Amino acid sequence: MRAGLFLEVGRVLPGELDKPVPGEGEALIKISYAGICGTDMMIYAGKHPRAKAPLALGHEFCGMIEQVNGQGGFAAGDRVVVEPTLSCGTCDACRAGQNHVCRTLKLIGIDKHGGFAEYVTAPLHRLHRVPEELSDELAALTEPLACAVHTVRRSRVKVGDTVAVLGAGPIGLLVGLVAKLAGAQRIIISDISPYRLSVAKQLGFTALNAKETNVVESVKALTEGKGADVVFEVAGTPATAKQMVEIAKIQGEIFVVSVFKEPPAVDLANMHYREISLTTSRCYSGGDFSAAMQMMAANMLDLSPLISHRIGLHDIAEGFELMKNTEQSLKILIRP
Structure with a gap:
């Protein structure tokens, strides 16, 4: 599959990865839109302690389920947003129901391949169904709004x-x-x-x-x-x-x-x-994620002015250069 790969400091280029196969309890998702985030720019600048090249970045994304492996109430064809946090489930924070401050918190798009690709796999319990009223573009903004x-x-x-x-x-x-x-x-x-x-x-x-x-x-x-x-x-x-x-x-x-x-x-x-x-604060809880999506679906706020660019994966290098220039960019969405 096509992907936008972080290769080294200052280099994010179009490339290829093997199309992922969903493990037990996971879904295969065809990406609709993925947003470039400040954390992606931190990785691009070599300032992130965990992200290792080569890596498909992107933790703000939405898409459509292509395949489900397991039981979780989702089916092929469902539009979903992925809550990208991956917690251990056993540390003191997780046991207290605060998995967003897990001692070993990881994120899709940082610790494993993310949304700057045609496909991604994600655990079924990290999926949120997109309301019919919400466009794919705005659904891709759920993660930053949840923050x-x-x-x-x-x-x-x-x-x-x-x-x-x-x-x-x-x-x-x-x-x-x-x-x-x-x-x-x-x-x-x-x-x-x-x-x-x-x-x-x-x-x-x-x-x-x-x-x-x-x-x-x-x-x-x-x-x-x-x-x-x-x-x-x-x-x-x-x-x-x-x-x-x-x-x-x-x-x-x-x-x-x-x-x-x-x-x-x-x-x-x-x-x-x-x-x-x-x-x-650090990121969000599942409740924040759901609330963010419902707020957009109910037209409680209009986030369209925040979208400055829409680009394809083939232009991902230019997208990262644009993000460095705050005189021209705000939220850049990538459509694989």
């Missing part, structure tokens, strides 16, 4: 809050949309990409260009000097690690969504004196 759902659910966002989001990439924009659904009155979002900020404005957010304005001063001005009730850090930079403390209000909450490539400097004393809480 945002999980994040906002773990946060203290409540009706009437002012929320600041540092980073207007796909996850940052999704967090803003879900926070708005959760009752936030105002969403302030910052970035250095005019293109991504234009999408943020289109979604109804107050957009701050961090290259042209002082983010801390602007947030303070917009909140009468108080700061934001909840700050979501979704950029993973030293600058935003500093800003997140300064723009949180007294007894506010900082929520770190990013996976920082290097440990950032954080002003803990400043947080201490203002009783600021710090929270983090």
Whole structure:
């Protein structure tokens, strides 16, 4: 089968793999769409500790079942989204029902071949049936939306809050949309990409260009000097690690969504004196995944503005180059 293969740092090219055969309790899925994610870019840059070349990346994808091996309530022809997390089932986190923070958590598209291919195999218990009302394109966004759902659910966002989001990439924009659904009155979002900020404005957010304005001063001005009730850090930079403390209000909450490539400097004393809480999240639970899909099917939010490009597997190298340029890209979908 055709596949987009990560071969070495800075090289993702079209290639071939043997078509997989589903094991017991698995399904063979023909991929419809797969999205390029920030984690894929981390692997591309050689910054991921587990992913080993050659590897078909891609953990955000949907498709149609071609073959089922086992019992699980699914059949050939079903449209599905794959929840790509693979947990051990026996560690303390898994035994407590928190398999998304499994001690040895693995992911399809990182620890085994993923969605940048014509076919993939996945355990039946990781499949979610796609509602009839939901297009394949939007279904492929279920995984990143589930990240945002999980994040906002773990946060203290409540009706009437002012929320600041540092980073207007796909996850940052999704967090803003879900926070708005959760009752936030105002969403302030910052970035250095005019293109991504234009999408943020289109979604109804107050957009701050961090290259042209002082983010801390602007947030303070917009909140009468108080700061934001909840700050979501979704950029993973030293600058935003500093800003997140300064723009949180007294007894506010900082929520770190990013996976920082290097440990950032954080002003803990400043947080201490203002009783600021710090929270983090890692991916999502099955409930978050289902909720994300149902939210899209019910037209509770429109994610189509986040899709900047649709490309074929033969153009996957260009897709990764595009993703490096935030002035041109947001969510790139690959259709095998």
